[in-house]
Amino acid sequence: MILAPFDYVECADVEEAVSLLHDAGDRVRLIAGGTALVPLLKHRMASAEVLVSVSRIPGLRRIEVGPDGALHVGSTATHRAVSRAAAIREHSPLLAEACGRVASPTIRAMGTLGGNLCYGESASDPSPALIALGAEVVVLGPQGRRRMAVEDLFAGFYETVLTADEVLEDIIVPAESRRRRWRYLKWTPRAQEDKALVGLAVVAETARQGRSMVCQSIRIGLGGVDPFPVRLRGAERVLAGAEISQDVVARAAETAADEVKPFEDLQASADYRREMVRVWARRILSEVLEVA
Amino acid sequence: MASSLIGRSVVRVDAVGKATGSAAYGVDVTFPGMLHAKVLRCGVPHARIVRLDTSKARGLRGVRVVLTGEDVPIRHGPIIKDRPVLALDKVRYAGELVAAVAADDEEAAQAAIDAIEVDYEELPGAFDMEAALRPDAPLVHDDASAYDRVEVPGLRVAPAAGSNLCYHFKLRKGNVDAAFSRADVVVEDTFTTPKIQYCHLEPQVAVAQVDPTGQITVWASTMSPHLLRNMIAELAGVPAAKVRVITLMVGGGYGSKVYLGALNPLAVLLAMRAPNRAVRLAFDREDEFLTNDVRLPTRTIIKTAAMRDGTLLARKATTFWDKGPYALLGPVIVRNAGYCSLGPYRLPNAWIDGYLVYTNNQSGGGFRGLGVPQVAWAGEQQIDRVARELNIDPLELRLRNALRDGDVSITGETVHAVSVRQCLEQAAQAIDWGKNRDAEGPHRYGKGIACIIKSTLTPSASFSTAKLNSDGSVDILTSAIEHGQGAHTVLSQIVADELSLPLDRVRVIVQDTSVTPFDRSSTSSRTTFHMGNALKEAALDVRHQLAKLAADVLEVHVDDLEFVDGTIRVRGVPQHAYRYADILTRAFGSPATIVGQGACFTKPIYDPMDPDTGQSKRPSVYFMYGAQAAEVRVDVETGHYRVTRLASAVDAGKAINPSNCVQQIEGAAVMGLGFATMEELVSVDGRTLNPTFLDYKIPTSLDMPEMLNRIVEVPHPEGPYGAKGIGESSIATTAAAVGNALYAALGIQVHDLPIRAERVFRAIRSAAGRGRS
Amino acid sequence: MKPNLKCEVTLNINGNIHELALEPHWTLLRVLRDELGMIGTREGCGEGSCGTCTVVVDGEPARACLVLAVRVNGSDVLTIEGLSGPDGLHAVQQAFVDHGASQCGFCTPGMIMSAKALLDENPQPADDDIKEFMSGNLCRCGSYSMIFQAIRTASERLRATGERR
Secondary structure, X not given: OOOOOOEEEEOOOHHHHHHHHHHHHHHEEEEOOOOOHHHHHHOOOOOOOEEEEOOOOOOOOOEEEOXXXXXXXXXXXXXXXXXXXXXXXXXXXXXXXXHOOOOOHHHHHHOEHHHHHHHOOOOOOHHHHHHHOOOEEEEEEOOEEEEEEHHHXXXXXXXXOXXXXXXXXXXXXXXXXXXXXXXXXXXXXXXXXXXXXXXXXXXXXXXXXXXXXXXXXXXXXXXXXXXXXXXXXXXXXXXXXXXXXXXXXXXXXXXXXXXXXXXXXXXXXXHHHHHHHHHHHHHHHHHHOOOO | OXXXXXXXXXXXXXXXXXXXXXXXXXHHOOOOOOEEEEXXXXXXXXXXXXXXXXXXXXXXXXXXXXXXXXXXXXXXXXXXXXXXXXXXXXXXXXXXXXXXXXXXXXXXXXXXXHHOXXXXXXXXXXXXXXXXXXXXXOXXXXXXXXXXXXXXXXXXXXXXXXXXXXXXXXXXXXXXXXHHHHOOEEEEEEEEEOOOOOOOOOOOEEEEEEOXXXXXXXXXXXXXXXXXXXXXXXXXXXXXXXXXXXXXXXXXXXXEOOOOOOHHHHHHHHHHOOOOOOEEEEOOHHHHHHOOOEEOOEEEEEEEEEOOOOOEEEEEEEEEEEEEOOOOOHHHHHHHHHOOOOOOEOOOEEEEEEEEEEOOOOOEEOOOOOOHHHHHHHHHHHHHHHHHHHOXXXXXXXXXXXXXXXXXXXXXXXXXXXXXXXXXXXXXXXXXXXXOOOOEOOEEEEEEEEEEEEEOXXXXXXXXXXXXXXXXXXXXXXXXXXXXXXXXXXXXHHHHHHOOOOHHHEEEOOEEOOOOOXXXXXXXXXXXXXXXXXXXXXXXXXXXXXXXXXXXXXXXXXXHEEEEOOEEEEOOEEEEEEXXXXXXXXXXXXXXXXXXXXXXXXXXHOOOOOOOOOXXXXXXXXXXXXXXXXXXXXXXXXXXXXXXXEEEEEEOOOOXXXXXXXXXXXXXXXXXXXXXXXXXXXEEOOEEOOOOOOOOOOOOHHHOOEEEEEEEOOOOOOOHHHOOOXXXXXXXXXXXXXXXXXXXXXXXXXXXXXXXXXXXXXXXXXXXXXXXX | OOOOOOEEEEEEEOOEEEEEEXXXXXXXXXXXXXXXXXXXXXOOOOOOOOOOOEEEEOOEEEEOOXXXXXXXXXXXXXXXXXXXXXXXXXXXXXXXXXXXXXXXOOOHHXXXXXXXXXXXXXXXXXXXXXXXXXXXXXXXXXXXXXXXXXXXXXXXXXXXXXXXX
């Protein structure tokens, strides 16, 4: 398979990339790691006269914790860098774990966190993790910057709310309590190396109240089930502030199974996806909340 | 004195070349000024070509040759010549090629392909095998009987006009109906298997060049250079002497890359129109998924009758085989798998129908196991159902009915060198049969076992030459291909051993039809047996010639000589050891060469199968036996399961290189695991939806169970050192072994492959719904 | 901006500097094979799913079929040809030979490069680490067990000799 010829520009900063995208419209495509775009170009499912690269923009792959305790990850940081960064393992180990599950090691070394988010794939591993962490993205467009929660980034099947001339710059994970419990489940029933059929990320805080444990806060992100990564707000509402028990976890899992809008593909039917949300939500929530 | 090389796990002769990347494959062949070819796929499964306009393509920069069916209206096929080189009046499957171009570079070739304009008038298609046999079904070929045919011994292929039935295999023994009436237990079920793809990592590729005298040279990634040579000669309308096929290392075949295929004719025909420039045509992965052949999908209705004591009385199997639009090797597959489809058992009554059906789906080709994986999925799972009905252990039931030496098979052959029992016992022992793990939470454990019998291509022929060089080293001139199965190593061991040489003094040089003698093909697990025999004979021929020369030179009798460590000595006078090189120099007064030849051909022993009864006293020169046991852990809440252990026991006859045997046994088992658990090319109305590794999954390192491999050795009297073939047995048993393990764990049988978690989940749900656990 | 503008790219491949004029849409795989005649890195799928084309770029494993050569201007590229030298085979290559880890051998260079990247990063990988790291390299011949054993042996030998080769 060969690529159709194109020209190539290495941008010095994000503003340059935005300007090129704005001026040339759909003749121009942004390229970061290339692990999603290059196959699309080869299959003629996408086309470009010019590829605009953001991979050599200084600072765009930074990983650092700010003075406010928030974690900043530049959009061109690779999954491999994110999964191995000491700062991330300490601040938000869930993100390190999720990025460490993307595809396989070589793809992780090439693919970027920003590229993964902008691809808008339902079975993205980092997306549900970032949703569960309450993360936001910063996007630069011709009109300036805007910020949004990760769960608000997605609009449909492989579709984000970004316009063609917007560039994702930064991913910000807020400072949170160190007492958080977390878990990422990547469930791949078809083959061990596969995209997730259920990609469930949970971040919760619990506290003792008298003789029982209470779920003080919880966020749940889910990939692989709905056409795009989603936040399970219904299940969260069942658990937030509730006394932790097998019963409440089961109700949360039922709610999760009801609130999802699963799609069907070669991997599985919509119905099976829904059933598996029911099973795995119960299991993972039980584990995170330490229900017997 | 060096010990024999036979039975030694020597390091493979191709290992270093492969580990350094220096071993060259067909994809590596390149010439100055080489043209690059590309192909245009139709994308519609059944349609008339209304308009095909290549005028724009021909005018583009760097485009040298453009071909359509109109330019080359030739049909070919190894049995029925029904396949056009490029589509003629209509296309019959979505991967069919309608045009090919050769250009100065890949970009120019691609631009030319993109510039070809085609209009199709879509026709109703035949996509379901059984529906395709109905009188009102759309016809894939209006008159398949009008095509030329190649006579194949023991095969009556007579498709009728106005029908999609390509071939019907029949086997009749005894009286199955009477047996069904008097049996204690009769079970009947239907099983299906899907399209799966070879996925050899090296794609198909050929580089063809035609010189000014019309000599055609093709560097082809093929498992049968001589067959290809003959077929290319016929295609090009030239004598075979005008065609030369050269093959390097082959990056996987598994039954693909055997005949002309879609690719080879185009490379040659393009080259014939671009005199003196090499033309390279390589398929990309999407071409492989969509245009190359697949394993024939099947639907088997099978019925088994048994007595309470576990004796099998009768089996009746009807298998529908989805051929796709072109016959290819189909009839041979249906016949050979057909008569092995009832398993390696003693059966007084047997009835088999195999219907090979033309459809507008992708073409089915010979694929490792040649149909036995498909029929074993059905037959071996049914054995377990019978076992459950009779409350007999599935291993025990098999052992009671397993063929033994001296039994008569369902084709009427008195079988020898049978090893079913040994294979079953070894597999069972390796997996600790009889010890079962208790349930843990939602997890259940189970073990299952399966066994098979498979034939080898008969009749066939292999010829070879061994060339003793003036320095005392030996070149093996064989057309046997190294496609991963270790042939070059095993053959080197045989020749080195016969000539008392260390292994590094013996080499396989080239596979080149101008140099290396005829070999039918490196398929059907036949190379060790046939080429091994041929080379053993060739090496002995050299040995005898050398002995005679030495006897003359040393003035002794031939019987007084012995061969030791690459030298010739007179018995009782060990201090005088003469190197082969010295004998040659002394005999001829100059550097010299001795050539020995050998052959192995099975026509004399072959008994052609009766087309109405399937009876033959010797349909296959040897049979391959294997058994496999699987252990699964299944999560009853999700249906997801893991194969935790897989024990394969395969009869090698004689393991000439045991580690090589393990490579093949385990490698076949991994392919079997893919067939059982995850592989499926999904098509809707003839259009494939997952032509990419992202959505067509094959096993990776993470899917591997604990592999327990056992080599069984029940020697074959006619094999070299007793060797048979081992490359296909352990791909054929895996699906049934895994299915039977799930049956043991859950009490539920899955009837359709692959065994996906969702299928297991639904089966568990509906069984629970019916009140069974 | 005209397409097909040739770019000047410098690559250090196996210790040798190459100054090349390339087109932006040429992959590193194409440059290695077609421009430089290095046949050891091959294409199995062209879309990064099979691992056959794995090389090491600036110390990180990469799919040569997905890397645009212009994007790695100035980079160090290590291919299978760069592993063996006058002292013989690299420990990973020797272990592959000793354990019979190649059948058809087409996946072998990619496997070896991935294994080298693994051992460079983690000289003493646990069994699960090996299987996980190698999960992106397909072997259709099914040699995974032997490949696994070879990597374990290579790990032991490298640690024993203290080499980082």
